Amino acid sequence: MYLFNSDYLEGAHPLILKALMDTNLIQTPGYGTDDICRAAAEKILAACEKPDSFVHFLVGGTQTNMTVISAFLKPWEGVISADTGHINVHETGAVESTGHKVLALPGSNGKISAGQIEACASAHMADGDREHTVKPAMVYLSQSTELGTLYSLAELTEIHGVCRKYALKLFVDGARLAYALACGENDVTLKDLAHLTDAFYIGGTKCGALFGEALVISSPELSEHFRYMIKQKGGMLAKGRLLGVQFGTLFTDRLYEKVGAHGIRLADRLRAALSENGYRLFAESPTNQLFPIFSARQLEALQKEFSFTLWQKFDDGAAVRICTSWATDEKAVDRLIDMLRELKEQ
Amino acid sequence: MYLFNSDYLEGAHPLILKALMDTNLIQTPGYGTDDICRAAAEKILAACEKPDSFVHFLVGGTQTNMTVISAFLKPWEGVISADTGHINVHETGAVESTGHKVLALPGSNGKISAGQIEACASAHMADGDREHTVKPAMVYLSQSTELGTLYSLAELTEIHGVCRKYALKLFVDGARLAYALACGENDVTLKDLAHLTDAFYIGGTKCGALFGEALVISSPELSEHFRYMIKQKGGMLAKGRLLGVQFGTLFTDRLYEKVGAHGIRLADRLRAALSENGYRLFAESPTNQLFPIFSARQLEALQKEFSFTLWQKFDDGAAVRICTSWATDEKAVDRLIDMLRELKEQ
């Protein structure tokens, strides 16, 4: 049985494990105040071409989202998100647990537009009773989104403009950023993210690391007390150097790019096979998540050898999610493509 | 320069790293729902001789403390702690950030007594205006404490009795539990903890793992929805199996005992050397934390080769904390003992 359910099914890229072995008995001070973390942060800022930003390492995505959002917002402020956004649907109310409302806007393929954001912010400002409603003060996007789609540089720039106009902070969740960056359709670079957002993070957990997200904050004001928040919200690893070791490795010899490229190359092969064999898609995505619709007959056959994530059930069959990653075995992809060919509807 | 500052200066015990290597490319479902975690939990419950308890794995200590406390308490309830308790002084108000007051009682060598707890609980119940004050509903202890001291089985049993009498939940922070268990003076076993507490945790971060704490909850009521809380509070690792791998290894062939024994043996050697050479102690502790007082002259000489944690400054010199651990190099201990001998006051 081969699992295509997600991009966090295995451990870490072998080079990362090797780095953990090599540094294992080095003594460092705790909580990420060590030289290994400092060096990794410098590599990340160099890759972002923004040396005056600030890097903080956290353990996981939900943790990063709630820590950033609760650190940046005042108590009466809320965060705008697509209704399909991870913070709105898949974090057990972590943002609300810190006291803030998620202002969900209807997404289109997992994305929201500058126009929608502007309408939300300007409606609040025009409300004579505005203190009776939550003040929109931040925008949360994912790149790639929960449906595998991408914001283009033009879209991101326009959203950035609206955020400046209405004093909204812009925060991008990059849990799957390696696959976004490696995607042929993508035109948003690390440099763009570092310059257009108030904060974004470079996902490690789904992109080759055992765990860990590298948060990049643009301004000293937002970064100054951020370590208090990491500690309070439970995200400060005693052996913080583990995050430095992993991200240092990912940003050496372009490993982060290679990790993304492997996942995207195999996803592209699957995407082509699905298309050539006439499979319908539940959602169009250019990155490492695919959402094909299979009939009951097809599903039964495929599930003898493969496992997918059930996305939505239909009367005859279901939409499923197939994920590739840095760890996906090409032979499994070969075999799945063969089966897609055999099982296609006549 | 050799660091004695704390017990989280290195990576993981080599057997744990090996287990991570060996399992690296195995595919498992995420979030700790895999067989590796299940097997590790079973080993832990076997070691606790309490098969009907429930194990949950979390990443770190502050995270575990605030997740347990906020899961178990109602909004108007507070948690009793020694004033020196980790939750009261060293977690950036993590417990308060979840809405609960820490009811700090003056500790004696880091410990509070059954009598103090009873006085606090009964005073609340006797208060005619009791709804104007926070209701004590939980007791937080550390074993070993932040000052390296231990609760005896008699003390713990008495505290357990008071907790039952006043419907207080009893929660024990075992971040340094391996060193408590290995200590010659200790008479509290894993089985005792599992039977006397509502929840306690077996520390991994400071006891041989890269990171991770194994929480043992006694009752199905308290455990039933606990995974919602782990997720919401940011403690649910996508690659949850990493915790299963580590704790599975620690509870195979008594590794957890060996880890503790190494730290305690070296601490005992240092303790003896301090005593034999007439050094005063800031606090008496039988476990892996020592708190000697050094004169300025002694400190200057020692700090050429060793680093300690500054505990309290005095006019001439300071109290420092020396920690040993599973990773402490015996040669460094030999050299430190030599220096203690050379530097002793005439």
Add this chain to the structure above:
Amino acid sequence: MYLFNSDYLEGAHPLILKALMDTNLIQTPGYGTDDICRAAAEKILAACEKPDSFVHFLVGGTQTNMTVISAFLKPWEGVISADTGHINVHETGAVESTGHKVLALPGSNGKISAGQIEACASAHMADGDREHTVKPAMVYLSQSTELGTLYSLAELTEIHGVCRKYALKLFVDGARLAYALACGENDVTLKDLAHLTDAFYIGGTKCGALFGEALVISSPELSEHFRYMIKQKGGMLAKGRLLGVQFGTLFTDRLYEKVGAHGIRLADRLRAALSENGYRLFAESPTNQLFPIFSARQLEALQKEFSFTLWQKFDDGAAVRICTSWATDEKAVDRLIDMLRELKEQ
């Protein structure tokens, strides 16, 4: 200029002011523990025909909503509401500020159905990853709703059934309950509310009192520690007897019914005049809130003598809200009806 903007534009019903005068220098203990409050609570429970329920008095509606919801929910639980529900749109995120997500369902004329609630609860239970999403645990309704509409007894009974099936607590916001009870179309009594809900409140602020809401809780479990929550959330009035005096008066000689009847009688007259003269309505409502659509010409003329709440702007004109209450002056209604007649489109 006569104001029809809302139902909280004046002070209190003269009988309530008189009662405050009459009791002014009586000495009572504080915080609602006095005999006046006890007597008022008994009158309310008698009116509800449910003597084993529990009454708590609070100062305002938002305060009552957030206190009840945060008292009844566990940290990982959320509350289902119509998207137009007061807690979702007009309380500055008060519920979220206590850590809970509002699970907003699309309302139909301000109401949600038993079917929608069941779909939401059953989808959660069917989710294999359910701990990644907020657990629906409570239903919030308003009677009358924010759009002036009413739940029928059949609807409320069906919702009650779904709540029992899925262990959802049922909570009804009765800020405008006097007008709901007095409405000709209504078939839900105080007794029904007391027997079908876990808690509901009898609005005072908009129904003749200076301020105050009387919360009725059905079970001793939910009521037992509720005073701790009132205090913590800032809703415990030192001179709690002020609430007892007011509600005691409202529930003497059927004053609460008379208050509602006056508001409804005048609303009915306006409703008839709007209909007879061909005005369109933005929303159909049988209670004390009306939502007519006026052209720019009509609005300009009306606003010379009257003030309304702007509800939604259109290219030519706007929908406005007109409220009547216990205090509405019949002469103002007469004059408004005259103008509606004069200004009608030919």
Add this chain to the structure above:
Amino acid sequence: MYLFNSDYLEGAHPLILKALMDTNLIQTPGYGTDDICRAAAEKILAACEKPDSFVHFLVGGTQTNMTVISAFLKPWEGVISADTGHINVHETGAVESTGHKVLALPGSNGKISAGQIEACASAHMADGDREHTVKPAMVYLSQSTELGTLYSLAELTEIHGVCRKYALKLFVDGARLAYALACGENDVTLKDLAHLTDAFYIGGTKCGALFGEALVISSPELSEHFRYMIKQKGGMLAKGRLLGVQFGTLFTDRLYEKVGAHGIRLADRLRAALSENGYRLFAESPTNQLFPIFSARQLEALQKEFSFTLWQKFDDGAAVRICTSWATDEKAVDRLIDMLRELKEQ
């Protein structure tokens, strides 16, 4: 039976009730945006001789404390208070429920000193691991304190200086401010409070009003979004004009001073009688709260005619609290003085 338990046993000063009657049927917009509130705010600022400050009206003291503290602090910040401070002991953890730790310092007669505050703030800044501890960012004082004592102008000025030095906000709870201002020993004026604090409030509940506290905020930055917080925390009264009516009356013809003067004059008579007749005091206080110690014999006799608040039980007798207020009946004071004379120890 005459009650001396507290200063909130009766309704309101007759002039306030009269003003409520006189304005009862005036129509005003809601939520304190009316002209009555505006006029009252202007009177208050005139009395404070600080026209560029901002006035917000809230309903009660606990509500005001938690709203101000949670509005002014960042999530990782805490508030310094005397251990006897109302926020630390008598608000059911309201401050903690908003996520903030109360940093309690040992009080001396209910007061803390500039030196204690400086030691707390400077210790935090000197801590190398400071992000592991709550950042002190605000100081909470009460004038008069919970033990009836007063800060002198010299003390307040010194505390103000420390606050400026360490960027601590200074907030004064004036729930009993009328009695502080009227006290012969007092040298702190409304003007001083307005100029030395970031915010303070003028208590209404205990000083002649039915309810209500008038908060004065010094800076536009702190005031700008404060109404969002009042709404979110449940403190925004729909009929906000009730607060304007009451405070407008209290600040007309020096009523607030007269209210305080009556309470203090009667307290002074009782204080003299206690002293002349050799009664010991549990705490020395110059304001409207007295803390005499009575033997069991004395208590038994006194409690036939009077009720006090039990403060602390002793083997033979108890310390009690006696409060006077604007409403205290001079004849009751006469009688109590007579009994004190009769019951004195020989």
